[in-house]
């Protein structure tokens with residue numbers, strides 16, 4: 001029997017990038033950058049070691065465990081799992097990455113086995129993972145691997161699809177991964193904003209902030225963040241509401257700033273009830289100013305049908321173009337069955353950049 005050339009070791013989060021044990025952490029990040037760059041054919045998903053280190057710091061809301069696989073001291077594989085600590089305590093989010101030179105030699109499966117052991121030890125019984133796919137196939141064609149809920153498919157000959165299936169995961173949803181090339185025509189977005197403002201009527205007013213939610217609306221904003229975790233199509237993914245309060249909002253804002261990131265938030269307030277009725281968030285990092293991520297967009301159920309989703313997004317886009325003039329590509333993700341959100345994105349000019357498979361495995 002031949003022995004594998006790699007050794008699997010625990011990956012520790014170092015105190016700083018200069019610390020003696022920082023080498024593996026930095027190398028694991030480099031490996032992610034390499035594999036992401038090869039997949040997408042660009043560096044839009046590149047993240048610096050400093051930002052990765054700030055993101056990996058312990059938080060009261062998420063635990064994390066990781067492993068690296070090394071050959072002669074060189075990191076060739078990385079596996080990591082996020083463990084929610086204050087809600088969804090039976091859920092875990094694993095991720096495995098293997099250097100192209102070492103793929104298809106069972107390293108991914110070995111790294112995953114180490115993670116699954118951790119997940120079980122942490123009393124998790126629902127594992128969720130996401131696979132990324134370049135948009136080089138027809139997502140609506142017949143055949144392929146189909147999700148339990150919603151439209152779309154993934155190619156059955158994709159390596160990562162086979163990998164997930166080989167580990168006992170089932171495809172629950174296909175998500176749309178879109179990109180909007182910036183700058184877009186300011187006048188057209190401003191016209192869309194005026195039109196939606198007219199339809200929404202005088203009952204609604206916009207509130208905007210950067211990086212820190214104003215104190216007087218932070219409790220309401222926490223409630224929107226909570227609802228965002230469940231008030232979207234989730235198919236059969238066993239997600240339970242996240243617990244959000246003022247402290248968690250503040251922690252997430254501070255964490256983003258520690259990662260050198262910034263958020264632009266637009267919210268809409270229903271004047272008669274003085275309640276926030278929806279919000280949208282974009283995030284960007286000065287280390288890669290041309291790339292921006294669209295995060296949450298939510299309009300409360302009772303306020304839907306007033307074009308508030310488009311109002312929020314159009315308004316925030318105009319601010320983004322003003323405050324981040326170097327922005328060139330805005331990326332977004334949404335479930336393929338989230339038709340209203342998809343319609344808004346397509347109307348704004350988003351085009352498909354790829355697809356994401358949402359996978360789930362449940363154990364007894």
Ligand SMILES: CC(C)(COP(=O)(O)OP(=O)(O)OC[C@H]1O[C@@H](n2cnc3c(N)ncnc32)[C@H](O)[C@@H]1OP(=O)(O)O)[C@@H](O)C(=O)NCCC(=O)NCCS
Pocket residue numbers: 035094095096097098099102103104105106107108109110129130131132157158159160162163164166
């Ligand atoms: C997905 C990934 C981690 C797999 O790692 P790996 O070390 O190549 O996986 P393994 O060798 O353990 O493969 C286990 C099984 O998965 C399937 N599989 C993996 N890659 C495959 C490929 N390219 N084509 C077909 N099947 C494949 C096979 O069934 C394989 O078993 P077999 O070789 O006995 O047929 C690796 O391709 C990778 O890093 N991809 C980029 C990052 C990523 O997408 N991670 C997964 C996120 S959920």
